[in-house]
Amino acid sequence: MNIRIKRKTDFSKLDQLIERYYEGLTTSDEEKQIRDFLSLRDLPKRFEVEKEIFGYYDQKKKKPHASILPYFRWAGVAATVAIVVFSLHVYMNTNQSNYACIDGKRIYDVHQIKTQALESLSDVSPKTNEVEEGFKNLNDRDLIKQQLDVFSGL
């Protein structure tokens, strides 16, 4: 019984609010109350028009929200993937940047790697002191004599 009385009062209040709405006098709080009323299931048929009007406005408000959400979702996914891949890259670089690849097979033992590195350094370094050797040749009297002999025969 109490509930019925309450509903009657509510709808009369809704009538008043709608009237104020059409006159352009409603506050945002009152408009919220109207929306709450209109969202009730067993609403009398006379409020169908208002329901449509408010339904239309609600849809309009939701529109931009619905279109922005996927952008954020994709940006979030992209950011997560970026962070994971970047972390992996940093991890791989810090942990496995020291290696030797022998006949296509990788080894990570630092001692072995250093041995290989020193070997390659030894390959490029001159086996004799080339400058000293050059000077030695220049001072070699026998060599000079030999070279002069070539011309003396001419």
Added chain:
Amino acid sequence: MAKKRNKMESIKKYLVLVLITGFGFLPNLKAQNDLQIGRVFELYGDKKGSVMVELTDEMLEGYDFSLFKSITINNNPQAADYIRKCLTKDETGAKKVKQVVTNGIPTSIYLQLPRKGQLFRLILFNETFKPVQKITLIYIESKNDSEDVLKLILKKK
């Protein structure tokens, strides 16, 4: 509605493209990648008959190398020719510290590259023919002066 879907699709494609491009370029951020010899390590590094070494921030004979990369290739004259071509390009702007020419072909080249940031950079190349044909290519990045690094390498063994 169809327009919106198309727009979303293009945004998705754009994001994927940005990611792929970004991570495709990530490994290329190393200083050596502005050089042609970087290709030599990529091409011959994991081939049979090759020994490739990469050391980062390690000490070698008392010298602190930020990056030490070397490759030794046996019995591959084509690789030697390719390296020489790469070195010709990398010589631009570099100081040639040493070059040995045998029968008209450079068999030993030391290049002091222009500094990249705080790093001194060197390229060392050597080819020997006895007992077998052997190519050695080294790329060094160091905070130490490259002249000092060269002294270490050039010292009599």
